[in-house]
Amino acid sequence: MAIIEPKQFTFSNGGCFIVREALPEDAEKVLTYTKEILADSPHLITTPEELTQTEDQQEAWLTNIVEDANKLALVAELDEVIIGFLDFHNGNRIRNRHQGSFGMSVKREYRNNGVGKALLETMLEWASENETIEKVSLEVFSDNFGAIALYKKAGFEMEGIKRKAVKTEDGYHNLFLMAKFL
Template sequence: MAVKMVHINGIHAKSRWDALAHPEVSKWVFIDLPVSYTKTQEWCESVGNRPNRADFCFEVDGVPAGFAGLVNVDSKSAVAELYIFLHPDFFSKGLGSEFLKQLLSYGEFELNLRKVSLFVTADNTKAISYYEKNGFEIEGVLRKHVWFRGAYRDRVIMAIFLDGLGLNADKFYNETV
């Protein structure tokens, strides 16, 4: 199985929209419902021009399987925030951890990041478990912080320091770039 990380562009709009429109994905992603194909297309075509972020499509044997990015990149502090989601056809196949490792490698080796954080809705226990399994730690909880899907929700802040992960630059550059 060949996994490839590529910068998002307009050709990824349909696949990204398909994933975001699926109820198993959209119930956790902070995006207006119903998911607009037109807005998704516009976003995919323009996101590459934004200087403080890097957004990717992960392809498995040439098929878009997931999307992830490092956003709010602060090069002075060497930090960024992460998002990641898979198309449901690729759930529970171990690919999320592989995608995450490639994204964190990109953050360390291309953006010189030292820390990556994320926000997850507190009731998304599957995601919290996934992040913890991959080395993220809970740094705090913002209580009733955001209005989402009809209720105020707690947001869990999680983070990982990249320096102790043992990410392999040779592997990253030989297999990803």
């Protein structure tokens, strides 16, 4: 079980928000956030119509994460409203449990304002203190320049490219594979 104490962060333009562990009782808020972000972000693989998860399923998913010492879900909140989300999952086999990957999103109106950085720093701090996790990986759209810059600044390096990995109404998109060894 990961234990992340809530932390207060300051937006780049002033004001404060909280980053904390997502809990099973957050299921409704996480589901609402996910629906909003899927409808508003061109850099996510899942489409809004593919989200069929119920609140009970979301609660069970969050419970599974909370109960596993090598998994983590974080929310960034402003006035108890989720403005960012990150989830990390490690490998489920003996030979790959030392590494894992994460996904992260931030509401449009809070992007480029320190929320993603706060989520990322909190996750990396947790991973560094975790006895099992040695490598953190991610996939990012090759045209998501802000996210790529954030990851590079945090010490992530390119590991490869998945060419034409995503197909949207706009055409094909490459995914960059990036990783950081702890």
